[in-house]
Amino acid sequence: MHVMLQTLGSSIGKKLLMALTGFCFCGFLAVHLAGNLSVYGGPAFFNSYVEHLHSLGVLIHVAEIGLLALALVHVTTGILLFIGNLRARPVRYAVSRRSGGRTWGSATMPYTGFVILAFVIYHLIGFHFADHSTRTVFQIMTDAFASPGVALLYSAAVLLVGLHISHGFWSLFQTFGANHPAYMPVIEKIGMGFAVFVAVGFGSIPIYLWLS
Template identity: 60%
Template sequence: MNWMMQTLGSSIGKKLMMALSGLCFCAFLCAHLAGNLFIYGGKDSFNAYATHLHSLGPLLTVAEFGLLFLALVHVISGLVLFYQNFSARPQRYQVNASAGGRTIGSATMPYTGLVLLAFVLFHLFQFHFVDKTTRTIFEIVSTSFRNPVTVGCYVLVMIVAAIHVSHGFWSAFQTLGANHPKYMPAIRLLSILFSLIVGVGFGFIPVYVSLIA
């Protein structure tokens, strides 16, 4: 138990926690996007999906607390690692070269992460922590996306999410030991494809809803 606490308290341990929690969130994004696709079937289809989801009762509650735990692990580990890296290198490099494989995703990970954290809180208060006794979830969503500013903000944040996962996805596998010349090119390609699915898949939904609302 002592070695486990020492590992989790080290930089390597924090990176492992970030990698595992990040991959769990990637799996959640896939499931969440699959559920959101019901909106293309119309209001009855989307409302039926939402009703089925809430009928899970305790299972849904456990899943929500699990996501909350993963979020705390991911955010806290990320902030601590960012602070440690910043403290170890208080002065910025004079030349910001990309020869070492540095991408916009890797260079902006802490900042895109904070943007996504703020968005998740906003998203929860807009769609989850609202009164659903007088309106269906489809009505709540369609009313929100009648505002072009809201639609624009959602699309921009989905671009940020795509940038974040474009680096985070393959980086997580690298942290877990998959850094092998034979596998990493395929993992990097999969990371790009996944980021496009996240960006386009989630980003087009508010645009579509605004057009039919």
């Protein structure tokens, strides 16, 4: 137990936690997006999907608690790694840090993470904790995205989610040791494809409801 705690407290251990929780969130995003895309089937189809989720009862609450725990670990570990990196390199580089294979996704990883955290809190307040007694979830969505500002804000936010994933997806495989020239390029392409799928999938919904 002491060895395990010591490992998790190290830089490598924190990166493993980030990779594991990030992988779980990628799975959640895929499932969540698949469900949300049912909005294109119309109000009845989408509300039927929502009712099916609610019929799962306690399983939904268990999943929500699990997601909250994953978020706390991911965010806390990310902050600790960010602070550790700042302390290790207190002086800014004199040359561009984007050289040597760095991408926009890797260069902005901590900052997009903070923005995404703020966006998730905003999203939960506006949808999860909204009053569901007089309106269906579809109505809550259409009311929110009737404002072009809100629709564009959501679309911009999920673009940042895609940018975050574009680096995080292949990086988590690298952290787990899957860094091999034979298949890492394939993983990078899959990660980029998944990032585009998430960004376009989630980002299209607010625009669609705004224009409907």
